[in-house]
Amino acid sequence: MGDLYLIRKNLFRKKTRAVLMMVAIFVAFLLFGVLGSFERAFNSGETGASATRLVVNNKINFTQPMPIAYLNRVRAVEGVRVASHWNWFGGYFQEPRNFVISFAVEPDTYLDVVGTDYAFVPEEKAAFLADRGSIAVGDAVAKKFGWQVGDRIPLTSNIFTNRSTGNRTWDFTIAAIFTPARDLVGTDVVFFHYEYFNETRSFGRDFIGSIVLETTDPALNDKVADAIDALFANSPFETKTVTEAAFNKAFAEQLGNITLIVTLVVGAAFVTILMIVGNTMVMAIRERTREIGVLKTLGFPNGRIFRMVLGESLLLSFIGGGLGLAAAYGACIFLAPLVGGFAPGLTLALPVVLAGVGFMVLLGFVTGVIPAMNALRLNIVTALGRD
Amino acid sequence: MSNAPLIRIFKASKRFTKGKETITIFENLNLSIPQGDFVAIMGPSGSGKTTLLNLCGGIDRPTSGEVHVAGARIDSLPEGALSKWRAANVGFIFQFYNLMPMLTAAKNVELPLLLTKLGGAERRKRVETALKLVNLADRLNHLPREMSGGQMQRVAIARAMVSDPTLLLCDEPTGDLDRTTADEILKTLQLLNRELGKTIVMVTHDPEAAKYARRTLHLDKGVFTERDVAAA
Numbered sequence: 001m002g003d004l005y006l007i008r009k010n011l012f013r014k015k016t017r018a019v020l021m022m023v024a025i026f027v028a029f030l031l032f033g034v035l036g037s038f039e040r041a042f043n044s045g046e047t048g049a050s051a052t053r054l055v056v057n058n059k060i061n062f063t064q065p066m067p068i069a070y071l072n073r074v075r076a077v078e079g080v081r082v083a084s085h086w087n088w089f090g091g092y093f094q095e096p097r098n099f100v101i102s103f104a105v106e107p108d109t110y111l112d113v114v115g116t117d118y119a120f121v122p123e124e125k126a127a128f129l130a131d132r133g134s135i136a137v138g139d140a141v142a143k144k145f146g147w148q149v150g151d152r153i154p155l156t157s158n159i160f161t162n163r164s165t166g167n168r169t170w171d172f173t174i175a176a177i178f179t180p181a182r183d184l185v186g187t188d189v190v191f192f193h194y195e196y197f198n199e200t201r202s203f204g205r206d207f208i209g210s211i212v213l214e215t216t217d218p219a220l221n222d223k224v225a226d227a228i229d230a231l232f233a234n235s236p237f238e239t240k241t242v243t244e245a246a247f248n249k250a251f252a253e254q255l256g257n258i259t260l261i262v263t264l265v266v267g268a269a270f271v272t273i274l275m276i277v278g279n280t281m282v283m284a285i286r287e288r289t290r291e292i293g294v295l296k297t298l299g300f301p302n303g304r305i306f307r308m309v310l311g312e313s314l315l316l317s318f319i320g321g322g323l324g325l326a327a328a329y330g331a332c333i334f335l336a337p338l339v340g341g342f343a344p345g346l347t348l349a350l351p352v353v354l355a356g357v358g359f360m361v362l363l364g365f366v367t368g369v370i371p372a373m374n375a376l377r378l379n380i381v382t383a384l385g386r387d
Numbered sequence: 388m389s390n391a392p393l394i395r396i397f398k399a400s401k402r403f404t405k406g407k408e409t410i411t412i413f414e415n416l417n418l419s420i421p422q423g424d425f426v427a428i429m430g431p432s433g434s435g436k437t438t439l440l441n442l443c444g445g446i447d448r449p450t451s452g453e454v455h456v457a458g459a460r461i462d463s464l465p466e467g468a469l470s471k472w473r474a475a476n477v478g479f480i481f482q483f484y485n486l487m488p489m490l491t492a493a494k495n496v497e498l499p500l501l502l503t504k505l506g507g508a509e510r511r512k513r514v515e516t517a518l519k520l521v522n523l524a525d526r527l528n529h530l531p532r533e534m535s536g537g538q539m540q541r542v543a544i545a546r547a548m549v550s551d552p553t554l555l556l557c558d559e560p561t562g563d564l565d566r567t568t569a570d571e572i573l574k575t576l577q578l579l580n581r582e583l584g585k586t587i588v589m590v591t592h593d594p595e596a597a598k599y600a601r602r603t604l605h606l607d608k609g610v611f612t613e614r615d616v617a618a619a
Contacts, residue, residue, distance in 0.1 A: 001497055001510075006490075013489040294485045297446055298499050298546075299474025301467055380446040384481070 025320025033328020084109035124176035134175035138187030285371035293383025313368025399452030413609025427600035478547025537568035
């Protein structure tokens with residue numbers, strides 16, 4: 001028997017109370033784990049953005065197109081290493097609820113720009129570049145729909161009509177399935193050839209959604225952005241050039257301030273738990289006043305009793321919080337395929353776990369320090385005289 | 388029994404302040420108890436019996452005066468040193484046993500040994516010995532709620548004895564027990580005094596209990612009114 005044994009025995013002496021407190025803490029940490037991971041994944045576009053990548057959009061907003069002729073002029077700007085473009089397709093597979101994030105791109109330059117994000121099998125990459133009717137599919141999408149390389153798949157647009165067929169569907173052959181090359185990159189996305197799309201779409205020909213480029217040096221980003229926007233100033237399609245991080249942040253903010261929402265929800269849960277557990281711990285220790293007096297009488301020093309009471313609330317916090325984070329891990333695995341489109345790579349990441357452990361320590365300390373101080377200051381004669 | 392005093396209280400006073408009123412429990416009290424003695428302290432409620440016991444055990448301090456126990460002047464020891472001193476020198480037995488309800492008899496008895504550097508095996512051995520001494524070897528794994536009052540008090544005696552203290556302080560140890568059980572407990576205390584040489588100071592209201600002590604001191608309004616009454 002040691003102090004930990006006594007702490008455990010004291011904590012579970014009233015099992016129902018201990019379990020209820022643990023459930024409350026469990027729920028708070030489950031919420032923290034899932035929402036914290038979601039927020040991280042949702043904002044991964046900002047945090048995981050390349051330092052040298054810029055995005056050029058129509059100045060009005062990113063849904064407005066610009067002429068493809070702009071691309072070559074951008075390429076000529078000093079400090080631009082490579083420039084490509086994308087066009088939002090608004091696709092789905094078979095029925096609208098099977099939404100697929102899909103872009104028409106200039107394959108060779110686009111894969112050069114985003115080369116650090118995605119990993120390709122070289123043969124598959126070559127096949128994708130060679131075949132205008134092919135499509136490169138992120139592994140998350142392939143897994144979701146059970147697609148394999150070589151499959152022929154239809155993608156329907158909720159924006160464009162296919163001139164050659166009169167309907168909104170384009171058929172593609174899967175040439176490549178790519179995987180994330182680094183952390184915080186989602187693969188809930190497909191790319192296909194702009195040329196093939198551009199030739200067959202019924203409107204918007206020779207227009208593109210955005211230009212995406214790599215600069216030769218992050219220090220040149222501002223200069224390059226200013227130069228590009230100056231290039232198209234006072235034209236019918238003025239541009240606004242921002243870093244990829246800023247673009248992704250602005251895109252994410254279309255859905256609202258997720259970070260604030262997550263902070264408020266988790267904060268409210270923690271404040272509630274703090275009050276419930278803190279109050280219960282104070283009562284639990286008060287019920288044991290006489291026993292604490294006996295321990296002191298036996299010779300247990302004040303510091304050791306302080307540590308034992310504090311240890312009790314820390315143990316409670318770690319059990320409830322640990323189970324909560326473990327459940328959050330499972331919940332993230334379950335939710336990842338469902339929210340991959342806007343929160344790519346949803347997983348209980350190490351920073352969230354470490355923050356969770358920090359919160360466990362904080363919760364245990366804050367809820368335990370008052371009863372521990374009360375126990376520390378308890379006078380033996382008073383304690384033994386109390387019923 | 389040795390003539391050397393184990394407990395020496397010199398001109399001890401104890402006063403409490405309650406609101407604007409100061410209550411004097413006793414004033415300039417002197418007491419000497421030799422090693423190996425078994426003293427019963429009797430007196431009416433509020434006479435200062437328990438306060439005196441608390442002073443002897445280092446769980447309370449006099450307002451003035453000196454308390455020397457087992458060679459140490461304990462009234463001036465700092466809190467941490469006093470805790471260590473209590474763990475090494477004193478065993479306490481209370482009226483209501485004061486066992487930890489979530490611990491078995493063995494674990495309750497083991498508590499004082501957590502303050503020593505003894506290993507687990509040695510601690511278990513000492514716990515078994517102490518419980519055998521009070522005839523509870525078969526109740527090692529019983530929780531307090533599974534035992535009678537007499538058995539709980541015997542566990543409390545084993546707990547007080549397990550670290551082999553010089554002094555046992557008993558505050559109404561039989562106050563919550565029937566006569567037969569009380570006699571068993573008192574015989575155990577008598578055995579500890581006579582066979583193992585433990586110095587015992589027992590506060591009691593019960594004249595029958597006091598008969599088991601070597602002598603009885605009567606405390607009334609903070610003054611010893613009668614001393615050295617020979618016991619049975």
